[in-house]
Amino acid sequence: MSIQPVLLWSDVLLFVLMASIGGLSLWARRQDALRAAWARVARNPVAMSAATVLAAFVLIGLLDSVHYRARLPAQPGAETRYSVEVNSALDAVLADLRQRAEKTYSAPLATHLFAKEALENSAQREFPRLKFGGAHLGADLAAHEFDIAVRVSRGCAAGMLLWLLMASLWCRLADLELIATLKQLREGNQGSGAGNPATGAVFVTLLGILLLLGIAISLGGGYHVFGTDKVGQDVLYLSLKSIRTGLLIGTLTTLVMLPLAVLLGILAGYVGGWVDDLIQYLYTTLSSIPGVLLIAAAVLMMQVIIDTHPDWFATSAERADARLLALCLILGMTSWTGVARLLRGETLKLRELEFVQAAQAFGVGRFAIMRRHILPNLMHIVLIALVMDFSGLVLAEAVLSYVGVGVDPSTISFGTMINTARMELAREPMVWWSLVAAFAFMFALVLAANLFADAVRDAFDPRSSA
């Protein structure tokens, strides 16, 4: 075997999360009310195109979560050894981007480095040619712009082709006339009364994604699309790698916090008495500490632990992973209070409802009531909290990493990208591309998440039908 699979803890949790989302959706299919609510989401064009974008991000994140160690070239006689470097499936896909590192900064699509250097055997300082960016042009630098145009149009064409392929496949499956459907799409999708009004939006979004993908691949073959950073790494590669970190923080944190919040919130609301007092005391105390400070304190302490026990981690990837997980844990521990408070309030209302009293009249036990009658009626709040928190957490990661209490500096994330890029702003002329790339990717992810979350909330929260 030429590779050795590596299962990081965060990978495990991420896949568990995916599996449980799958399981939950199976369960939700059987629940009329939930199915109806999801159907409302599915008919919302904005939500569905946001979901398409999210799906693209998730796909990248998942690819980036299949980790392995490559086998080192076999030494005769020695047993097989594996590289200490842990790579992911995404790294393999993007091997070109990853390996074609330049010496230092270069602007997007540039052919030369950003700073002048003293060339060998010459006293002059010049912009040296890049090792990879535009290398295929050879001496024919005049063709630079033309080449870019060609590549862009080639990328567009490829994306378009791929899209048409997918569209026709879908039409075949859904038994529709391709041409007629496309026409309908062009006419703003009004007439398709029978179909889902969101289908058109999904396809338009898909077209956008595929076009971008096509262009990126076609340009990326010869250039650094977003330039390179200080040590010459391709910024596009860094941005793509950051996605996984953002997704992990956004989802695992909620995963950590939810069971606690749900359990304590319901207990406090339903059981009441001293249990309520205790739980309220607990969350008031925790939430009285300013979030960033509590996180900072906890992360500092955790850093001490990690630093004093270097022997726990086999590779640096594992250490970074541990820190990432610990960050999720800490974020989770500090953010469960809000949801718990919300659930407690809602439980207090539910407790007085007549169906709960009817169950009490049958002598149904407390825990059975909480499980059968309270919890299912709180699920929509839990879901809303989950999707609403996601985007906030992705943004928080950037801030925390900037403050220095975020992910491990060796972990590629939006926060670390911004943090390093910030120093480069002071250079004259400015190195803006890694900053812009990070912000752009983060914006796309967060905006999609926010739009999707809005639609989910509208569909599930009976009050927000306005």
Next chain:
Amino acid sequence: MLAYIIRRLLYAIPILIGVNLLTFALFFVVNTPDDMARMQLGVKRVTPEAIQKWKVERGYDKPLVWNAAAAGSATLTDTIFFSKSVRMFAGDFGRADDGRDISREIGSRMGPSLAIALPTFVLGLFVAISFALLLVFFRATTLDFAGVVLCVAMMSISGLFYIIGGQWLVSKVWHLVPISGYGGGLDAAKFLILPVIIGVFGGIGSSTRWYRTIFLEEITRDYVRTARAKGLPERVVLFRHVLRNAMIPILTGVVVVIPSLFMGSLLTESFFGIPGLGSYTIDAINAQDFAVVRSMVFIGSVLYIAGLLLTDISYTLADPRVRLQ
């Protein structure tokens, strides 16, 4: 009413004790002072003597909670817990790693923090509420829809972007105000304008959306229909009836942060080089100055609890149903 406030004050005590115990556990039990010393000194310089010296310098050489070696009450007082945690209640935060008195430092830094946080808060509140009222006035129209989309887009942008982008645009491209720094007196204004505007701008998206939701929920109430049935114009309905009632949930969400304004803003202060508590905290975190971080945690919770109390009071004032019962 008075009894109510006193009760809330009494309730704050166990919470502060809880915060204190928590920070103590976090800083001294999860990690021993030895660990901290090792980390601060760096791997190369770790020797038992160096650790001991580091601890003595900072008063971390005592037992945690029980000093068996001491006599009398000193068994309790001559400990880390007493000297580091209990004395915080008296406002004594000890010294930072650079030897300065933390209490003194905090006192001198609150001013600049407030100078930037307070205008940001007031202006932000005003702008967001006006904006939200505007959207609600034109609810279910294209303007409303566009406004909401704009809000969602604005809240999807990282706060860091607002700061970096704002600094670049206003200071570097337009050269309107200095990029960072701080001065006393009237001079302060020119340093404060940019961070305040950026702070307001960065918060508009989410708060406008939140207020809009509250207003919309309020506008479906029966009393609004009554007001319309009187023949009141929509403008009066909105300002006299809806706004007053919506103030109650808004107050609960907003008042709680007022005392915490003293804490300043971590990001803004550090980006703009304003010598407030926010940048103090960031510096402490970066320098891993545990004493300062611990002190800020404590002060932060005190202010938060004060905020809770203030919320209760303002709530009581705003809502006659609570005030008169």
Next chain:
Amino acid sequence: MTILSVRDLAIHIPPGDFRPGAGIARPVDGISFDITPGECFALLGESGCGKSMTALGIMRLLPIAARAVAGTVNFEGRDLLALPESGMRDVRGGGIGMIFQEPATSLNPVLTVGRQIVEALELHSAMRGQAARARAAELLDQVGIPDPLRRLDEFPFQLSGGLRQRVMIAIALAGEPRLLIADEPTTALDVTIQAQVLDLLDDLRRKQGMALLLITHDLGVVARMADRVGVMYGGQLVEEAPRAAFFSQAAHPYSVRLFAALPDAKRRGGRLATIPGSVPAADVRHLGCRFAERCSEAVLACAATPPPWRVVETGQRVRCHLPGAAPAALPQIGAGAAVLAIAARPLLEVSDLQVHFPIRRGILQRAVGAVRAVDGMSLQLMAGRTLALVGESGCGKTTAGKAMLQLIRPTAGRVQLDGVELTTRSAAELRPLRAKMQMVFQDPFASLNPRLRIGDIIAEGMQALGTGAMGANGSMGDNGGDTAAKVGPLLEQVGLRADMVDRYPHEFSGGQRQRIAIARALAVHPQLLICDEPTSALDVSVQAQILNLLSDLQRDLKLAYLFITHNIAVVDYLAHDVAVMYLGRVVERGTADEVLRQSRHPYTQALLAAVPRIDGLGPLVVKLAGDMPSPANPPAGCHFHPRCPLADDACRRDYPPERRFGATHAVRCIKA
């Protein structure tokens, strides 16, 4: 001469996000009527018939999604639907005043009463400042609020429901409107308060010559107030008649059924007429008569062509294909079997039951007093009989019912079920006894868990109690092995289909949900069913179905009912015994005849007198003034003395002892 003339008004709601695939809803679908100055026109109909939507449409206060798509609303010569918004604002409040159903939510909670009246005054008159304030006080005085100057500075929450509705009326009067629209003005109020408010409205109308558009579902209110009646069904008027003609001989088959569905003493022990099925949904398109599916007189033409308006001899206009005014004879109803023989065995015995909720105050939250929700009540319920517990809201009747079931633990007193003391038992010890007593709740929408299937809802009790084995009837005596198999028959027993087990509650109407709730209780074979206002959330025709079901079940299963209600007509129809509660205590009890026809307690008498009657007979006794005091602070002596017309010093001193009149009749009043 008309003041308001509505022609072919139609209001549509396009399908929104929440009803994908549904058609356009037409809550009001072509309605025409006229009101002359000083007249009271009542729009009568069950929920969902479009009557409130009509009122809102006239005022142009429709919810944002709904739009008036056709017709005209002519008020004093102007078409309101064509007015610009600014012109409409003068009409609102100035020309047409409006009051709403819920006085609790219809007033702005953070503005004083005075402010809310003055606001209207400033809008429609030149009065400002002190003058406006004085006028506001005058208005409060006019609507019968005592101490108006003090009330001006109070907030709505400081007033009782009745006073709030009076304030609403004062606000509506501020602009001196020529027409007042009252949308279910007394539905949220107790009967004694309802009587006060109706009197007030009637009085104002006569004195000020103001026309009144009264929207209601209550035939009694119509009989009390209206000059003319319009009966609405499915978004249209189906009958329009002068009051006298309507009440002596309703003409439309639907109206006739509404009357027949009303419970009262004459029908005791018999069955009530019901209207099968339920009101059609607002987005259904109709070819013929809207009532055709539920009409037993329907002829072929009914389903195909919409019936035209026809004038019948008695002067009313009807929309029906049938030639005569009177519909074919209804199945003879009423006068059922004799009352069950009195069972000797008391099933439920309650003595001195008290439920107090502590009021905590001060720094240490010490209990400084208590809300005495139930303050020493005693009663007895015989097996197989129905005891009605009657009282106005806040008298503690619901709390009492829950305390008997031990859902709320009583503060003191004893509750014995079949000779077994309940109050001293722990939750675990109570469990086996719970199969004997069950409860049916008021709100059919809150009493079923929306996330469970009907089958699971009904099986819940059987699973929790492992029933069957302990069932008193012993007919299904196995050990609850296949509960699922028993759910089907239960559903059929309450008149639903067995194949509904896999559905969710939201697919059912209110009446069907109440049937499910009854099936859930029956599943464990109880001997005692505590019914807490089981029909108060339902329309009359559906209420009749549920009452019929309950009496069938009593006959078949020998159930005993403790029927908690404020509806005297229902009590008269089905109760064997009656206990009247006031402020946490039973003030009068006895058989239904004794209490309802030979009542001796002044409160009972006032309560009975306050019920509006459909036979046109006016009230016989003086009406009650004032409101029920707070149970946190009951008056000394007889709790009723502040409102009692007979009260004297002796009444203010001691709480009256129970005086007996005959074997069953007991009254707590010294003057009885």
